[in-house]
Amino acid sequence: MSTTQSERLRGLLEPLVAARDLDLEEIEVTPAGKSRVLRIVVDSDEGVQLDECAELSREASKVLDDTDAMGGAPYTLEVTSPGADRPLTSPRHYRRAVGRLIKARLHEGGDLVARIIAMDDSGLDLEVPGVKGRKPTARRVEFAEIAKARVELEFNPRPARPAQREQIDNDANDANDANDANDANDENDENKEEA
Numbered sequence: 128m129s130t131t132q133s134e135r136l137r138g139l140l141e142p143l144v145a146a147r148d149l150d151l152e153e154i155e156v157t158p159a160g161k162s163r164v165l166r167i168v169v170d171s172d173e174g175v176q177l178d179e180c181a182e183l184s185r186e187a188s189k190v191l192d193d194t195d196a197m198g199g200a201p202y203t204l205e206v207t208s209p210g211a212d213r214p215l216t217s218p219r220h221y222r223r224a225v226g227r228l229i230k231a232r233l234h235e236g237g238d239l240v241a242r243i244i245a246m247d248d249s250g251l252d253l254e255v256p257g258v259k260g261r262k263p264t265a266r267r268v269e270f271a272e273i274a275k276a277r278v279e280l281e282f283n284p285r286p287a288r289p290a291q292r293e294q295i296d297n298d299a300n301d302a303n304d305a306n307d308a309n310d311a312n313d314e315n316d317e318n319k320e321e322a
Contacts, residue, residue: 163202175208231276
């Protein structure tokens, strides 16, 4: 796809995608016999639902039919979300992968497989799994050190760490305490009305 066609398609489609609070990750046109496939890849922090893809596809189809951005040759339109093992190329991709296992190739050489524990504007706090019964170790990697990275698929992802479980339990207890306090206030109000 030429740069001008890519820019034109992005200019037409980005407002539609942004109106749905989604990120336009990629636009790709590939030949498919005598036709072409226009693939629009969208994502968000909450993920993308099938209904959102279908609605966006209808809107994009109408906009594309009203212009000559795809030329006169037939094409098939696909609106999809990125695959689970897609490359991590921007900070928002890493933010969405917090808690997941990644494989990163470093500029200094070598691969690193680790779980993202946290991230900030300059890099990642990682937990490198222990080998042969050893405990996991913490490691900091700056974005500038990463040549490329992608999420590693896990068929049996590990359960939340004790600290994460404790935070979840604390949040649930705080919510229960707030509900109990509201119930007590309601009961006091009812007792006052009866008196």
